[in-house]
Amino acid sequence: MAVDRLERINSLLKRVIAESMFTVLQGDSVSPGLITVTDVKCGKDLRDATVRISVFGDDRLKETALQHLKHHAKRFQQIINREVRLKFTPRLCFQLDLSLEKGDEVLAILDSLPKD
Secondary structure: OOOHHHHHHHHHHHHHHHHHHHOOOOOOOOOOHHHHEEEEEEEEOOOOOEEEEEEEEHHHHHHHHHHHHHHHHHHHHHHHHHHHHOOOOOEEEEEEOOHHHHHHHHHHHHOOOOOO
């Protein structure tokens, strides 16, 4: 499978998951507005996909949001199956993406350095 095709599928899945976040998490204790889908990586056989998310809030809220997303993974898969034509609908595995927080820490350290 061409790398370009896999990148397009990853991008398409990212968009579909992000757009369906409000529908799937409606009525949950976690607001979908606090969750950002940062990356989706499909396996070469398109059977599994890792969805990396960033959550705005404290550690407890991040874990709660991750548990809610894992609980609703089948619902996301149903939406993907309905909206995207693939031979297989990938199984979704949600993971927290802490790279944004680490980037903020690096920027804070750079800002605290004396300017000479």
